[in-house]
Amino acid sequence: MKFNPWTYCIIIWSCDGIRKPSISNGGWETYPSDISVPPGPCNIPIRDNTLSQEEFLEKFAFTEPLIVRDGANNDLFRALTGKSELLSEYGDSVVRLSSANTHSYEKKDITFSDYCQHHLSPQNLNTYGNETFYMFGDNDFIEWKELLDEYSQPPYTLPR
Incomplete structure (x- = not known):
């Protein structure tokens, strides 16, 4: 599943009474205006817990980076x-x-x-x-x- 930062978008009232949208994850908030580099394509393979130990050693352990999601x-x-x-x-x-x-x-x-x-x-x-x-x-x-x-x-x- 592709991450969509706006899934976590909430509105926060700032001290001056102006509503500001923010991205929240567990209470850790990021304002879109503070993101210095927008998310972009990732060329690193993303695998889940179906990756076996054998495949991990053969394809990734010593040769290329890997993102393990929900491992x-x-x-x-x-x-x-x-x-x-x-x-x-x-x-x-x-x-x-x-x-x-x-x-x-x-x-x-x-x-x-x-x-x-x-x-x-x-x-x-x-x-x-x-x-x-x-x-x-x-x-x-x-x-x-x-x-x-x-x-x-x-x-x-x-x-x-």
Whole structure:
């Protein structure tokens, strides 16, 4: 099924009382005017859970990229990663942000709530990497373990 962003289009009232359309997925909203590159054709194969381990190894594992859609049931994980659910459970948790330049020299520790409110917005394309901060994963995995354990990876493996 082809993704249609307007399937998730909702109307939001802005602070100045003007209605703004947005694309919402689990409470994570994107305003169409903030999309810097429109969706376009994808030449990467998309497969579902009918892909066998043998076919994965033969056609994809070492030769070309692959998108696996619905490779495992992650309905619970999707529900737990909605914006309101994450903020309720982890809003006060301290997360580490890294600068987006090559070696991520600078680090910042802030609450997850602060990250969501002040760092998850469209970036000016002229902003330098050392002025841009992302949550790359340099965080307390024990604190996030209960959530991360709910994620089911696709069943494909590489030989050792």
